Amino acid sequence: MTQYGGGPPNPNGVTEPGEFTAALRQLRAWADLSFRQLAQRAETAGEVLPASTTASMLARATLPRSDIVATFVRACGLDGSDVARWVATRNALAAAPTRSDHAAPVMHDAPQPTPDDGPVPAMLPPDIADFTGREEQVPSLLEHLSGATRAGQHHHAPVIATISGMGGVGKTALAVHVAHRLSETYTDGQLYVNLRGADTSPLQPGDILARFLRALGVPNQGIPADETERAELYRTRLAGRSVLLVLDNAATESQVRPLLPGTATCAVLVTSRARLTSIEGAHRVDLDVFLPTTAIRLLARIITDKRLTAQQAAAERIIALCGGLPLAVRVAGARLAARPRWHLGHLATMLGNERRRLDQLAAGDLAVRASLALSYQGLDPTARRLFRLLGLFDLPDFAAWFAAAILDSGLDLGVEHAEALVDAQLLTAAGTDGAGQQRYRFHDLVRIFARERAAVEETGESITAALTSGFGAWLALTERMAGHIPGPCYAAISGPTARPATGWVDRYTPSIGPGLWFDAERAALLSLIRQACLLGLDDVAFDLAGCMEKYFDVRGMYSDWVDTNTEVMSACRAAGNLLGEAVMLRGLIDVTTWITGDGDGDGDAMSRLHDEAFRLLDMFTLLGHEQGMSDAAVMCSWALTATGDRPAAITYATRALQLANRSGHPGGRIRARLAMSVAHYEQGRFDDAAAGLADALGEARVLDNPRWVATVLQFSGITHRELANFERSHSMLQEALSISRHFGDTYTEVLTLLALARLDLQRGDPAAARGTAETSALLSRKYHMGHHLAEALQLLGEIEMADGCPGRAVNHLEESVAIWRTRGWHSMQAAALTSLGKAYAQTEPSAAGRAFEEAAAIFTRLGNTAKLAEVLTYIPPHGVERRRGQSAHTPASPGYRSQSSAAAKWAGIALGVSGDAGRGR
Structure with a gap:
């Protein structure tokens, strides 16, 4: 090699690759530039020359690529013909036969070069012969780590992937399996280390660097003592090599960063129980349990x-x-x-x-x-305590606020510690629910482990205190949310369970819709109620169950309502908790009477309502609970109205109103006025009914319970229809329908639709009535509303009759009568029988007589002489023995007018009826 005076060295006379790299080192010395300065010069010129690549190039006795040579020479300050000369010499050496006699001389001030035949590390543990699953993750990792997804990325950056998940989920198995699949891609070897990140003493980066340097051929005496120098030598050794690094069981990013190579030819696969989210450019895979x-x-x-x-x-x-x-x-x-x-x-x-x-x-x-245990030991004391106490509760998942409640801390601090458990893979972040809350869940085995730690590290007193505090926090928030759900106007009756002073509740509740909150927490609340029953916490159980009744009602979750109240009522009865038993029975009576009670061989729904309502009244009377007594007395009034004892019904509704006034129960006043008005309506006293409903509507609006505003509007609209105030009736019913649909209250919606359909039919528009009635029937079947379905079918039958289709009418009316027999509302059953008789009159006259006579018997028993007189006009002159095949007559035809003997028979019954109806006490 020749130098010209003080000018730069040139490659003239170089005959070996080692001599060529020695000349490049001399050129850098002449330029007096550091590797970093060379990289900056190249970047300024729009080229790439990483410092680590340059160091690696000068440390080897092999030829660098021609493009790197050109960039390096330009960065040293040469240009034009000089660059061409260096590149030409490099290419000539590459084309010459390889010499194998001895290595080229090495400059004494240069790093020790890596020999071309240096060791190829193969440190991977063996692959798992029965590796199973991960059909999505394996191809994704192979594609990323093989460089197939690097288009448009920085080609001088190493490829990195991280696998995170809870202990035992198979992170190491997946990483090792993928690494073995990539062994042919990374031909210069595979480095592996278990960083012991979950242990109390994770490996230190400096120790790992020493281990890797030895694997890369550096003798012990050549490993620097300083960790930074070790990292520099490590990256130098990896520069230009195709090596895959598997960093298993990492603790933190700070443990991983010193181990990352500085060259794009290498790839890194990291596993950790933490997500290591701050490692730049990493492809992240989160593992879940197996399906x-x-x-x-x-x-x-x-x-x-x-x-x-x-x-x-x-x-x-x-x-x-x-x-x-x-x-x-x-x-x-x-x-x-x-x-x-x-x-x-x-x-x-x-x-x-x-x-x-x-x-x-x-x-x-x-x-x-x-x-x-490895994950648990790595937590700070507060996070460990949160983990232990959360495990005490049977929750499928829970929102972040519960962590704050358990720790008796602010919401932000509770979230911080919950996230620490997520980072340790002891909790799973389950996403955001429909109410906008971040949710967490336990794996079943992790919950068992948490309870084990609680049994060992907590005292019996601290466990009891945690359960009391946790259940109390749920009660505090659930009661607050339930207060904003429109629903039954029952008295809010609570047990003695302590509600902790949770100031965050006031800040938390305004930001979330009560209905959405109950939607999100439904499964959690049901699990807690069940757990409270198992633990003998009957006061907690009936308090929580009572808070859910309005939600169940408005959302139409009737089976949940029945199952929950039945289970809690049994627990309260076993514990001798009469108050809890009474509260649960009150809700059960409501849902089984009006929704799910279709008769089961123990009498009709209204008869059961009668018996259970009076039993409930006895229970609240024994407790001296006047608000509960008012609620029960209203139920008694409904039962008496349904079974025909209207005077007794008014007596109990009046008693309910007095109890509500005396005990300060505004919802009870509304319910009592409604029950009284229904009794007046059944007696045909529509003006009295309308007056009582007007008072109830005013109170319902003041109470600000939209469900009961809609309910009173319904009955008001029905009453004004009977008073022929059609426009007022329509306006009230439309307002009720709007409220019901706004809150998704299907039960109230269906009743309103039925009232609108009957209003349309009464105003002479059967076509409009048909569509509305069909919708009512469809919804009634879907949500098992027997009472509404019976009424909808009766209405559809009457619409078919108005359209001149008695055959189709019979189908609807027969089903309606069958349902009314199980319901036990006698006046409605008789009305359906009357309509069925009219339909039979045009299709099967002998059956018509039987339907009319049964209706007449019911109206006689009820003392409803007006309805009785109407039915008597349709009874055949010879009773029900009319021969099959005789020509049919319309109800108004002379053939169906009562003859004197039949009229006298029924008139005598009507005049002699003694009011044998109902079971009033």
């Missing part, structure tokens, strides 16, 4: 015999008890594989004991408890 089908496949690969096929149900039970956690499934499989005589049901039975489940999920060095 049941995948878990079954894994179990089958471990057992390898025929037991699983023959005992499929037991296998599915094992998978369910393992919660789909791959580690748990693997442990269960290992135990079964080691015991070929075991029936799978035997292990399922052992796992069914929740207190010993984690004991059973241990085999050799595999143990679910030990895996979870």
